[in-house]
Amino acid sequence: MLKNLWPSLVKGATGFLIGLAFWWAFSVPYARLLVALSEPVIRIAERPPVTRLIPDGTEMTIDRTDFPRASPRPGLRLMDLTFNILLLTTLFAVNPQPLSTRNISGFLLASLALVLVHVAAVVANVQSIYALRLGPWSERHYGAVARNFWGAAAHFYTVVGVFGAAFALWWLFRPSLALSSKRPSQRRSK
Amino acid sequence: MARTPLKPRIVFIAKFVIALLGFYALVALNPVNDHVIVPFTEVIARAAGFLLRGIGENVEVDGTLIRLSRFTMDVKNGCNGVEAMLLLVAAILAFPASLRSQLIGLTIASAAIQVLNLFRVSCLVWLGQHHREIFDFFHVAVWQSIVILAAISMFVLWSWKFAEKPLAQSR
Numbered sequence: 001m002l003k004n005l006w007p008s009l010v011k012g013a014t015g016f017l018i019g020l021a022f023w024w025a026f027s028v029p030y031a032r033l034l035v036a037l038s039e040p041v042i043r044i045a046e047r048p049p050v051t052r053l054i055p056d057g058t059e060m061t062i063d064r065t066d067f068p069r070a071s072p073r074p075g076l077r078l079m080d081l082t083f084n085i086l087l088l089t090t091l092f093a094v095n096p097q098p099l100s101t102r103n104i105s106g107f108l109l110a111s112l113a114l115v116l117v118h119v120a121a122v123v124a125n126v127q128s129i130y131a132l133r134l135g136p137w138s139e140r141h142y143g144a145v146a147r148n149f150w151g152a153a154a155h156f157y158t159v160v161g162v163f164g165a166a167f168a169l170w171w172l173f174r175p176s177l178a179l180s181s182k183r184p185s186q187r188r189s190k
Numbered sequence: 191m192a193r194t195p196l197k198p199r200i201v202f203i204a205k206f207v208i209a210l211l212g213f214y215a216l217v218a219l220n221p222v223n224d225h226v227i228v229p230f231t232e233v234i235a236r237a238a239g240f241l242l243r244g245i246g247e248n249v250e251v252d253g254t255l256i257r258l259s260r261f262t263m264d265v266k267n268g269c270n271g272v273e274a275m276l277l278l279v280a281a282i283l284a285f286p287a288s289l290r291s292q293l294i295g296l297t298i299a300s301a302a303i304q305v306l307n308l309f310r311v312s313c314l315v316w317l318g319q320h321h322r323e324i325f326d327f328f329h330v331a332v333w334q335s336i337v338i339l340a341a342i343s344m345f346v347l348w349s350w351k352f353a354e355k356p357l358a359q360s361r
Contacts, residue, residue, distance in 0.1 A: 012339065087342075090339055156214050160214055167281070167338075167342055
């Protein structure tokens with residue numbers, strides 16, 4: 001049984017390293033993309049829309065036009081929210097026939113869905129900072145229910161959601177095991 | 191992709207998400223955190239201290255704090271293996287299998303996760319003491335991924351060995 005695990009371990013390690021290289025190399029442009037996608041979502045619920053997200057390397061600064069000029073601006077480390085791409089690439093790499101069209105198209109669809117998950121994570125984290133970390137300002141603008149909701153949403157993502165999202169997307173978009181394990185001759189005869 | 195049966199996957203994901211949210215809500219409750227999670231984390235810290243003493247480190251453990259001469263680590267939620275266990279429990283319970291299979295899977299996989307996590311905590315403390323420059327990278331990216339991947343691998347192996355085959359045969 002252990003002998004049978006070696007190919008999967010090698011494929012998994014390769015997928016992990018590819019994911020790591022990709023995540024590391026593209027973390028700065030990806031931070032810009034996430035900021036560009038998340039800012040309009042946050043501003044939808046604002047009257048007037050005041051939030052400005054400013055990318056700063058792999059992090060972002062949260063600014064509001066109604067904040068006092070001299071007050072410090074909170075920041076968010078985006079790599080803490082996006083490292084589940086490593087998990088996703090590893091899981092797709094372990095699939096049977098990892099370079100097949102079905103596996104790669106599944107991976108691309110899952111990655112696209114993961115971008116939406118990352119946008120939701122950024123929104124939840126920004127709202128959590130607004131609701132919990134800005135002292136009297138937070139208490140003035142967020143009620144008890146909203147404070148608990150946004151705090152729990154951000155914490156849920158950090159503790160289990162970040163992993164659960166990658167696992168769920170892999171499970172949803174992975175090629176069917178039954179189809180993958182069939183011999184080529186069996187597939188042709190269909 | 192078109193031939194892949196989608197409905198069972200969506201049902202599984204829906205059950206998995208509901209179970210994950212439910213278990214998260216349970217462990218996030220203050221009484222559960224204070225009377226179950228924190229004491230459990232203290233046991234992990236003590237066990238890691240025992241392991242580190244075994245390799246010659248001069249360790250002091252105080253609650254969830256593990257102290258070495260140049261590095262102190264506070265084992266918190268996210269480092270106690272509970273997140274991997276929540277993921278595993280939610281996945282196993284969401285999967286259509288017999289209760290017996292689920293209990294076997296939960297027991298063996300949870301124990302294995304905790305053994306691996308003990309090694310993670312000990313390794314991170316050792317890295318913090320001797321190679322501080324790579325501690326953050328290993329803490330955030332490497333060990334978290336390894337523990338979660340181990341949990342997912344165990345779930346996949348379990349679903350093949352104990353659940354998918356018998357279910358397929360019974361159809």
